[in-house]
Amino acid sequence: VSRTSSAFNNNLGAMRSAGMIEYGPGKTAKCSDWLFID
Numbered sequence: 001v002s003r004t005s006s007a008f009n010n011n012l013g014a015m016r017s018a019g020m021i022e023y024g025p026g027k028t029a030k031c032s033d034w035l036f037i038d
Contacts, residue, residue: 001008015021
């Protein structure tokens, strides 16, 4: 899936709504810290 497609953006939005990712500066996204077990 191309990162410019609406499907990609819809998936990012769903993951953000679920608290799985956070948006960073510019057009970056990162996994939320709670996804990783210490």
